[in-house]
Amino acid sequence: MKIRIITIHGIPNFGSVFQSYALCEYLKSQGYIDVEIIDYNPTYYKSKSLRTSIGKILNFGSYLRRTRKFRKFIERNLPLSNDSFLTVEELKKHDFSADVYIAGGDQLWNVYHTCGNDDSYKLTWVSGKKISYATSLGQTNFTVEQITKLAEKISDFSAVSVRESTSVEMLQKVGVRATHCVDPVYLLPSSAYEKFIKPINEPPYLLVYLVTPSELLEKTVKVISEKYGLKVILCSGFSKKCSCDKFLKDLGPDEILSYIYHADFVLSSSFHATSFSLIFEKQFLTILPDKHTNERILDLLSIRGLDNHIITQESQLKNIFDVIIDYTSLESYDNYINVSKAYLKGALSDAL
Numbered sequence: 001m002k003i004r005i006i007t008i009h010g011i012p013n014f015g016s017v018f019q020s021y022a023l024c025e026y027l028k029s030q031g032y033i034d035v036e037i038i039d040y041n042p043t044y045y046k047s048k049s050l051r052t053s054i055g056k057i058l059n060f061g062s063y064l065r066r067t068r069k070f071r072k073f074i075e076r077n078l079p080l081s082n083d084s085f086l087t088v089e090e091l092k093k094h095d096f097s098a099d100v101y102i103a104g105g106d107q108l109w110n111v112y113h114t115c116g117n118d119d120s121y122k123l124t125w126v127s128g129k130k131i132s133y134a135t136s137l138g139q140t141n142f143t144v145e146q147i148t149k150l151a152e153k154i155s156d157f158s159a160v161s162v163r164e165s166t167s168v169e170m171l172q173k174v175g176v177r178a179t180h181c182v183d184p185v186y187l188l189p190s191s192a193y194e195k196f197i198k199p200i201n202e203p204p205y206l207l208v209y210l211v212t213p214s215e216l217l218e219k220t221v222k223v224i225s226e227k228y229g230l231k232v233i234l235c236s237g238f239s240k241k242c243s244c245d246k247f248l249k250d251l252g253p254d255e256i257l258s259y260i261y262h263a264d265f266v267l268s269s270s271f272h273a274t275s276f277s278l279i280f281e282k283q284f285l286t287i288l289p290d291k292h293t294n295e296r297i298l299d300l301l302s303i304r305g306l307d308n309h310i311i312t313q314e315s316q317l318k319n320i321f322d323v324i325i326d327y328t329s330l331e332s333y334d335n336y337i338n339v340s341k342a343y344l345k346g347a348l349s350d351a352l
Contacts, residue, residue: 001348002034003027004098006121008106009078010041012070014253015185015272018193019105021077023133023184025192026341032348039084040091044114059238062249069252088118092125100348103132105184107296109162110138111146122153131159131347134181134340136296137167151176159347161340164299181340183275183296186333190279193261196254200262205245206230207263209256210270210289213241216314217287220267223317224285230264271296278304281327285320287311305331 009020020037027035056063074080085091101123107113108121115121116138123130132154142150151174154160161181162168171178206225211217221242225232234244235251251259257276260266266277266284274297277284286301286309288294301307308323 001032001099002097003032003100003102003348004036004038004081004096005102005104006038006040006123007102007104008108008115009037009080010039010074011045012066013272014256015270015275016106017070017074017078017253018257018272018276019184022186022188022192023102023104024079026184026187027344030345036079036081038091038096039080040120041084041086042115042118042120043086044118055238059249062238065250066252069250069255073253088120088125091120096126098128100129100131101126103130103135105134105136105163107136107138108132109135109150111142111150112139119153122150123157124153130154130157131161132157133161133344133347134163134183135161136163137170138164139295140166140170142170147171148174150174158350159343161343161347164295166295166299179339179343180336181343182333182336183271183300185272185275185279186337187341193257193276193279196257197261198255198258200258202231202233202246202262204228204230204264205233206265206267207259208232208234208242208244209260209266209268209273210236211241211268211287212289214287216311217242217267219314219317220285220287220311220320223320224265224267227321228265233259233263235259236270271300274300278333281325283325285309285311303331303336304333 005023007020008016024035024037083094103121103123108115110116147170151171154176160176161179163181163183165180168178168180208221221232224230232244233246233248234241235248235256238249240247260273260276261280263282266273266282268274269287269289274284274286286297288297288310301310
């Protein structure tokens, strides 16, 4: 069977890279050998804002190193199509001849982001067997018009799965039967990621990843680092988001994964940093990014019984150390993973 996947895989975000990797690796482990990611990289991923341009100039060395690391990792570990594409028109002209097309993972259908308004990720450019896997809508405040339009564009999908239970409910209201599935990174065992782990020569540290500057962030960092006597390591982006002992601007995806793996505590606003904290059984707290992308984090931590690991206000810091995670008694995620694997098996079997 020839499977072609369209997802967000080529941006400098370690979560996007590893969810792409995980879906491909899992499908191959199930005997689907001819699996490729369509190398679709629309120009809107390259921000043209003045602030971003100035940041790249001021941090040109770090920007160049990070870009090279991500490109090298992607080329080595993701099965990309030979041809690359920038627009939906280019996709329409190409003959992929796939047995199944998968719109997979990340926030492909979140209308708050540009990708959520891109028909490329709704597979409107091709006829044939189409399914989605754990595609995120990211939020609940879709208008009736927006959710109806999405339903129309994916009406020819033979199977639909999304990452949030709230997204299942929204789609059901407009006549789309959807299955709640886990993010692709959960399809693989934790041992599958160990080959990417590099040694980290640091004293005990708090890793701060992908956060927005705020007074709440600053106070949370201070409370955690002082309580546990941890060095503060900040990574992601080129602007300093909080007080820290070390600011790493040029990490590749495997290096970010390694810093999470070796961390004594992880603080982030990232779904995938939160996910890998769970996978590697780390102590962590999550500060929600914003109302347009929160749903997948809320859904994940609610299922695991870890709502109290979401920090939304300063008053929570008084009891922050009453919420240490005991992984031996944590709510199991196995049933959700098994349902997701069964969904994929059924959706692909129907395509034979």
